[in-house]
Amino acid sequence: MQIDVVTIFPEYLAPLRAALLGKAIDKGLISVGVHDLRDWTQDVHKAVDDSPYGGGPGMVMKPDIWGQALDDVCTDSTRLIVPTPAGRPFTQALAHEYASESHLVFACGRYEGIDQRVVDDAARRVRVDEVSIGDYVLVGGEVAVLAIVEAVARLLPGVLGNPKSHAEDSFQDGLLEGPSYTRPEVWRELAVPDVLRSGNHKLINRWRRDQSLVRTFERRPDLLESLPAEAFDKHDRAL
Numbered sequence: 753m754q755i756d757v758v759t760i761f762p763e764y765l766a767p768l769r770a771a772l773l774g775k776a777i778d779k780g781l782i783s784v785g786v787h788d789l790r791d792w793t794q795d796v797h798k799a800v801d802d803s804p805y806g807g808g809p810g811m812v813m814k815p816d817i818w819g820q821a822l823d824d825v826c827t828d829s830t831r832l833i834v835p836t837p838a839g840r841p842f843t844q845a846l847a848h849e850y851a852s853e854s855h856l857v858f859a860c861g862r863y864e865g866i867d868q869r870v871v872d873d874a875a876r877r878v879r880v881d882e883v884s885i886g887d888y889v890l891v892g893g894e895v896a897v898l899a900i901v902e903a904v905a906r907l908l909p910g911v912l913g914n915p916k917s918h919a920e921d922s923f924q925d926g927l928l929e930g931p932s933y934t935r936p937e938v939w940r941e942l943a944v945p946d947v948l949r950s951g952n953h954k955l956i957n958r959w960r961r962d963q964s965l966v967r968t969f970e971r972r973p974d975l976l977e978s979l980p981a982e983a984f985d986k987h988d989r990a991l
């Protein structure tokens with residue numbers, strides 16, 4: 753997979769080359785290109801923003817600079833991802849979609865965002881997603897790109913040490929993961945639940961499913977509402 757990121761703060765994307773992703777890059781599983789948007793400017797000030805039409809606070813990123821950058825970086829097979837607070841939610845399902853793509857391009861906005869015509873124009877040639885990583889406001893798109901790239905890269909074959917760990921992911925079955933424990937058996941007078949030390953894997957699996965359902969009900973009831981009835985067995989319904 754080729755990942756390209758266009759930003760005015762290339763140094764913000766340095767973590768992409770660290771740890772898990774760094775190993776994936778070294779293995780040749782991912783190629784990452786980080787591009788400074790200002791490289792497409794022509795003026796001495798390297799201006800990338802201007803005042804918003806209609807007035808209002810802050811500045812908007814200029815369409816002409818972005819247009820030239822995306823013309824150079826995108827290809828016919830590109831999926832262009834534009835992080836924005838106004839985007840559709842980035843979810844685990846979308847992460848799986850992106851993991852099957854050959855070329856992802858991320859456009860990192862700053863200021864009050866990117867002139868909308870950049871997205872409208874790009875959509876004439878490539879698939880474009882405006883996505884949000886959560887209902888809070890960041891200062892730019894770079895942090896969102898780091899989150900999205902990590903969520904996608906870990907799904908690529910060979911990136912994670914244990915491919916089975918995906919099966920235990922939160923959201924994998926539409927529910928939140930339950931609690932996890934490791935040694936010691938008792939820590940600060942808090943004991944590991946007995947069932948996890950029972951060796952009875954049918955009971956352990958049932959307990960873990962129950963914990964997952966209860967946690968999801970308590971913290972994210974919306975996830976339960978979006979699951980089909982057939983996602984729940986008779987034991988689940990008895991909870």
Ligand SMILES: N#Cc1c(-c2ccc3cc[nH]c3c2)n[nH]c1N
Nearest residue numbers: 835836861885886890892893896
């Ligand atoms: N994704 C996402 C975002 C953002 C975001 C993304 C891009 C820009 C450009 C200027 N400000 C931004 C905020 N805030 N909160 C989110 N969940």
